[in-house]
Amino acid sequence: MGGIVAQSAGNGDDATRVVLLFPGRRLPLKFNTGSAMKASVSVPQDQLIDWLCRLVRIKRVSGNEHEAVEFFKQEFSRFGLQFKQSGRNLLAWRGSGKKTLLFNTHTDTVPANKGWTLDPHDPLRKDGRVHGLGANDAGGCLVGMFGALLSADFDESRATLMFAPTCEEEVAGDGFEKFVHEIPHFDACVTGEPTNCEICIAERGMFKLDLVTKGKSAHAARPWQGVNAAYLAARDILKIEELYEGFTERDELLGRTTLAVVMLNGGVARNVIPSEVKWTVDGRTIPQLDNEATIARVEKALSEHTKIEQKRARFGVWTRSPKDELVQCACKAAPKSKVGAFGGVSDAWWNQKAQGLILGPGLSEQSHAADEWIEEKEVMRGYEIYKGIAEKFLA
Numbered sequence: 001m002g003g004i005v006a007q008s009a010g011n012g013d014d015a016t017r018v019v020l021l022f023p024g025r026r027l028p029l030k031f032n033t034g035s036a037m038k039a040s041v042s043v044p045q046d047q048l049i050d051w052l053c054r055l056v057r058i059k060r061v062s063g064n065e066h067e068a069v070e071f072f073k074q075e076f077s078r079f080g081l082q083f084k085q086s087g088r089n090l091l092a093w094r095g096s097g098k099k100t101l102l103f104n105t106h107t108d109t110v111p112a113n114k115g116w117t118l119d120p121h122d123p124l125r126k127d128g129r130v131h132g133l134g135a136n137d138a139g140g141c142l143v144g145m146f147g148a149l150l151s152a153d154f155d156e157s158r159a160t161l162m163f164a165p166t167c168e169e170e171v172a173g174d175g176f177e178k179f180v181h182e183i184p185h186f187d188a189c190v191t192g193e194p195t196n197c198e199i200c201i202a203e204r205g206m207f208k209l210d211l212v213t214k215g216k217s218a219h220a221a222r223p224w225q226g227v228n229a230a231y232l233a234a235r236d237i238l239k240i241e242e243l244y245e246g247f248t249e250r251d252e253l254l255g256r257t258t259l260a261v262v263m264l265n266g267g268v269a270r271n272v273i274p275s276e277v278k279w280t281v282d283g284r285t286i287p288q289l290d291n292e293a294t295i296a297r298v299e300k301a302l303s304e305h306t307k308i309e310q311k312r313a314r315f316g317v318w319t320r321s322p323k324d325e326l327v328q329c330a331c332k333a334a335p336k337s338k339v340g341a342f343g344g345v346s347d348a349w350w351n352q353k354a355q356g357l358i359l360g361p362g363l364s365e366q367s368h369a370a371d372e373w374i375e376e377k378e379v380m381r382g383y384e385i386y387k388g389i390a391e392k393f394l395a
């Protein structure tokens with residue numbers, strides 16, 4: 001251990017005074033800003049991967065992030081960072097200046113699925129990759145953001161950099177959606193999710209509708225005595241398909257609103273006409289046809305036999321302008337990255353006031369996948385981009 005990297009862009013005599021020490025010694029968190037010469041301090045890749053492997057060892061399925069919270073509290077203390085805790089959410093920061101950038105990502109993981117051939121909590125380093133549960137989603141983002149918090153070079157009297165590792169992103173709950181209200185004002189927020197370090201400035205909304213179609217049961221030998229709920233449901237299901245195919249609204253980044261019937265359940269026995277079919281519709285929405293407008297169209301399309309039993313619309317659609325200062329800073333920090341839309345839903349939705357974007361190391365197809373992995377050099381790339389964004393935005 002003892003990763004020390006301190007390089008100076010300087011010219012000899014006023015050599016670097018900045019030394020980043022691991023572990024056991026406190027990071028001075030004072031950078032060589034006294035002269036025109038600026039020190040450039042970098043967290044070494046080995047340190048990032050060490051943090052990542054330690055996080056993989058921690059079981060942190062949504063609702064059980066306690067040990068991950070302890071991990072970050074210890075690391076924050078070790079480096080002399082100020083922080084506060086609320087439930088299983090943490091906020092650490094450097095600086096006391098007005099202009100403020102927030103990094104946020106989640107500590108929780110989904111449970112390991114049945115396809116795992118490796119031990120999900122025994123990090124395996126192989127072929128330049130780290131395998132382990134949550135290594136990709138969102139381990140790379142967690143360690144990259146933490147590294148950036150420690151090492152970004154900015155004037156702490158004029159700006160503040162904050163890092164919030166929060167819980168329960170994968171389920172509705174007590175994470176960023178609540179904690180955001182306890183965080184002091186911030187001008188912009190980078191949400192960490194694996195995007196292959198692409199800059200995502202839009203996210204579709206999402207809703208789920210649980211529906212029930214009702215008929216009347218009868219013996220299967222005398223179907224004329226009943227009303228077959230399967231046929232009634234089938235007609236309404238085809239209306240959903242028709243409705244979706246007829247959507248003409250388009251968004252440049254997000255494409256179109258989609259509807260899909262995702263679950264279907266009915267019937268009680270092989271010789272009984274079903275009196276009830278339960279089914280679920282998933283909707284993904286764009287600003288031109290958002291959750292509310294789409295749900296209204298679904299309601300209108302359904303027959304009187306079908307009722308919506310439950311509506312869940314936790315995440316709305318959001319977009320940001322590519323001209324925003326934060327996006328511009330990200331484009332400079334990651335010149336090879338494309339600006340586009342995020343494929344899923346994330347905690348970025350809860351940042352409804354400040355500038356925002358989603359960016360992180362790793363591939364979204366590795367999230368929630370068996371034997372999940374992230375490339376070690378990708379973790380380093382994510383860290384460098386986060387650091388670059390902070391230094392440009394807080395300059």
Ligand SMILES: [Zn+2]
Pocket residue numbers: 106137138169193194367
């Ligand atoms: Zn995630």
